[in-house]
Amino acid sequence: MMHHHRSEDESRLERGRRALAEIDGEAGEKVVAALADIAPDFAAYVIEFPFGDIYCRPGLDLRAREIATIAALTAMGNAVPQLKVHIAAGLNVGLSREEITEIIMQMSVYAGFPAALNGLFAAKEVFAQRSAAEEVG
Amino acid sequence: MMHHHRSEDESRLERGRRALAEIDGEAGEKVVAALADIAPDFAAYVIEFPFGDIYCRPGLDLRAREIATIAALTAMGNAVPQLKVHIAAGLNVGLSREEITEIIMQMSVYAGFPAALNGLFAAKEVFAQRSAAEEVG
Amino acid sequence: MMHHHRSEDESRLERGRRALAEIDGEAGEKVVAALADIAPDFAAYVIEFPFGDIYCRPGLDLRAREIATIAALTAMGNAVPQLKVHIAAGLNVGLSREEITEIIMQMSVYAGFPAALNGLFAAKEVFAQRSAAEEVG
């Protein structure tokens, strides 16, 4: 399948898979699955570089890493699906709803009120899904 | 001077001034001074909303707030002077050089390698200035 | 509710509410209401800074302010809901449909044809809603 990837890369892939599962949970798996028919190699890259290389690095904990990612995706404002995945990831690694809301609100200062508003509405959706899942669970 | 600001706003301004001094140090004062002749009211807004309202809020500590800001400004890539101010601010509120470097490197995943490279070169400059100042001091 | 806001801020909030009602009409109220359960303080900030501080300033009339906002949101291209609110706001403060169309078309020069096209399609939707409402009313 991912024919361009040689066996020596396997441990980056394995390490990335563990990080992806820990951070993004099912949402990460869904993204990888959605790439299977169009760009299977890219599915590997998504696991290897961001998760196998970057998120696994010592020097910054996952909580801080998700603060950074939620802030950046809110400010950029053109990647709402990925922002939602990382708002959920933030909850997974221990950020509270209040902390996530504060991070997004703060982006009004650096990227304007529309970026912050659209980030807050994305968070509202993720929080509601989480609450619904918790009630069912 | 800042004639549109009424006395009842003074405490936001005062609270913002304290936060600005703590976070940005002299760099913040310089920005405010540079606005004095062209937009003195905007100097007040810069202090009041970002620093008097947002940074002073409970619910997220200053360390987390600077992680968010460094990430966002690196990702946006069009505000290098402000990124440098906040890399220095990150050091002021307790982020290590390594942590700041990690935040910026991570932005390669969300905003591309050029954004991360330009962020790292901005950090290199701020770190060098800081080292030079420490040697003198 | 908005517990971080002290009584001395009330008049910014009141002034902002009046401006928001005049400029954005119901659309502004809806945004504020949608924030109530996730970030009530941010609802206050949205009213206080943009509307209580900026839009109320003398030195530029509301017509000119909406020209600026429609242009910026069209050019940025990542905040369609807010662009629609401000196309409606432009009509509220006296811009004609033709003027709004001209502003958006001009953005093809500064932000490219896709940004202008997406802006025009947003305007088409707002104009159609307005026409439908006028026929009913």
Add this chain to the structure above:
Amino acid sequence: MMHHHRSEDESRLERGRRALAEIDGEAGEKVVAALADIAPDFAAYVIEFPFGDIYCRPGLDLRAREIATIAALTAMGNAVPQLKVHIAAGLNVGLSREEITEIIMQMSVYAGFPAALNGLFAAKEVFAQRSAAEEVG
């Protein structure tokens, strides 16, 4: 209709129409038709400048021009409808699905993984529509 356009411009318009038909096919006509009631002159500009002036220039073939456009729209990330039109246009002028996928994957380096992911999902949609149309046809 397009009253601001003088007869001397007709050949740019004619040349542009031929280029638009060759490159974008029906998708181009639909965009032009959608502008008819809100901004008919802009429909002419869309044909004249991008297609009558730029795409018709010697010095770069249509294949190369579509590589450039797909790359730029993927990287900018805020114009998905236009990206889809140009993924289809890329197929029309001879790019393979694999080549288009490679161009979009490469954007992860310059604009981040979310931009590349959203570009790949847009391509997946266009490829599926094309496959469905081919089966019917």
Add this chain to the structure above:
Amino acid sequence: MMHHHRSEDESRLERGRRALAEIDGEAGEKVVAALADIAPDFAAYVIEFPFGDIYCRPGLDLRAREIATIAALTAMGNAVPQLKVHIAAGLNVGLSREEITEIIMQMSVYAGFPAALNGLFAAKEVFAQRSAAEEVG
């Protein structure tokens, strides 16, 4: 020189030249001259489409057009040379320094404080050059 442009386009070019001279003054001529050796045809396009087609259209006066352009370029934050040209153009078509300052300040709401700050510092430079030129003249 501009060999791809046919004689029938001449009046767009002439009309554009007049508009460019009125709006941008010498700054416009300098940009056109700087393109002469690398992309002479693009110099023609810069005159023809933005100035010959767009700025000459009835339906929006030059004052309103410059409000839109200053707002957009401030918000985008990645085209400082062009922002300076249009701040000067704004003064040329009758905007006051105060009005230009208000437009740029307002962009803090839609694109964040760094974009507004960098816009204000660009304006400060243009205003100083204008004052120096007026004293000499």
Add this chain to the structure above:
Amino acid sequence: MMHHHRSEDESRLERGRRALAEIDGEAGEKVVAALADIAPDFAAYVIEFPFGDIYCRPGLDLRAREIATIAALTAMGNAVPQLKVHIAAGLNVGLSREEITEIIMQMSVYAGFPAALNGLFAAKEVFAQRSAAEEVG
């Protein structure tokens, strides 16, 4: 030095080094050297992912890859140093000056005239350096 990189990654690094040398020449080495004291691991990532993984992939030749990169960096408009490196890279892999100029001009359609102008001025600089080097050599 690059302690987080395990020996099994070496061939990606080696393959990337060869690609980087072929594509970017000395400019690539300079970027890597500039990272040595602040983020040596990032120097490795810059070689491994973009050059060892992406540019080495079959399915798109280097000429097409540089068309894509020049287009994207021109359109994004916030990474001029990297745009210059890739304009030079384009020449290295066989694009003519005319082709590069055409790619950049085309970006006026998708990202506006300022982005295209700033791209052309970057190209002008790179072309002049190349001419000067050729005369000396």
